[in-house]
Amino acid sequence: MSRPEKYSQDYIARIRYSNALPPPPIPPKLLNIPSVGLASGQYTNPNFASHLARIQPLNIEADGELGMPLDLVGMPGVFDGDESSIQAPSEPPPIHPHDRALLRPLGSLGKPKSQNQGVSFLRRTEYISNTPTTVSRLKADPFLRPSAGNAAPKRPIKRKASPEPDRGTPAWIKRRIEKSFEAAAVGLADRTKVKHPSKRTNCTIVESFPLLPDLEAFPDSGAYVTVKFQTNPVTATDKYDTRMLSGILKPITRSQAEDEAYQQAYEAWARDPDHTPKPLQMMNYDFYLPQDGKTGERFREKFDVDNPDKEKESLYTATDGEGRGIFK
Numbered sequence: 001m002s003r004p005e006k007y008s009q010d011y012i013a014r015i016r017y018s019n020a021l022p023p024p025p026i027p028p029k030l031l032n033i034p035s036v037g038l039a040s041g042q043y044t045n046p047n048f049a050s051h052l053a054r055i056q057p058l059n060i061e062a063d064g065e066l067g068m069p070l071d072l073v074g075m076p077g078v079f080d081g082d083e084s085s086i087q088a089p090s091e092p093p094p095i096h097p098h099d100r101a102l103l104r105p106l107g108s109l110g111k112p113k114s115q116n117q118g119v120s121f122l123r124r125t126e127y128i129s130n131t132p133t134t135v136s137r138l139k140a141d142p143f144l145r146p147s148a149g150n151a152a153p154k155r156p157i158k159r160k161a162s163p164e165p166d167r168g169t170p171a172w173i174k175r176r177i178e179k180s181f182e183a184a185a186v187g188l189a190d191r192t193k194v195k196h197p198s199k200r201t202n203c204t205i206v207e208s209f210p211l212l213p214d215l216e217a218f219p220d221s222g223a224y225v226t227v228k229f230q231t232n233p234v235t236a237t238d239k240y241d242t243r244m245l246s247g248i249l250k251p252i253t254r255s256q257a258e259d260e261a262y263q264q265a266y267e268a269w270a271r272d273p274d275h276t277p278k279p280l281q282m283m284n285y286d287f288y289l290p291q292d293g294k295t296g297e298r299f300r301e302k303f304d305v306d307n308p309d310k311e312k313e314s315l316y317t318a319t320d321g322e323g324r325g326i327f328k
Helices: 046-055 097-103 134-140 170-189 242-246 256-271 293-302
Strands: 248-251 285-288
Touching (some): 242 293
């Protein structure tokens, strides 16, 4: 008869400790938030909560002593004109030996330096070699001794500074741009000197054209403009409005009052540029959208440079008083 086999099993106790947050010490306060609509997106902006915190008054009840009561009854001689009990003593009390280590200067902390201590058993390390040094060989061989004319040490040769500025600096970038224009001028004058960027020898230039910027296409600020809408400019729907791809921003001419205000701000900045900010060229725009999505699609086809049918008059959706095709 076989005995039952004994085995041991570890006891695993799974205990979950809850770490629930305690209830707030005060009841929540209900705030009257102005209704600005969910479409504005202000509820998700951090500035919205910061503004609410600033406009709410602090409910702090302070007593007459502002939480710091001063009781002069227990101070001896204070009512007789003796204020020594409430003033610092003229001579500081002696420092306890246990506190002296805490008052050490910062320079004395850390590992002490060995050269500042007079240790007699430390010697400078010297290496001994069987190979004769250069000085000993010069002394032993009279033919290797330097002549009297060469005894003076030679001065290092000064190298001329490179005219090319450091790489990555504004001067270096300007220099590279100027060189690109010089190379383009040489290529326009003689086409045989134009080389392929990938150095292909079997490619030759057929015709070249100068690329000039379209100055009329640049805005008044001279750079690209990024426009961000504060709210949805179209009716809110569950689909993307494709008319936004064909929108046009038309600048509005500033009024005389706006021009005068800008001129005054600019003159104030010119008089004191250190304390007066430079005024910005603010400009208002009118935003135009097509009437429907089909008009916007044809509008994009008309101005697509890769569209072979962009010159067709049938792309226009309306005509003006003179019979010319237009988009509405």
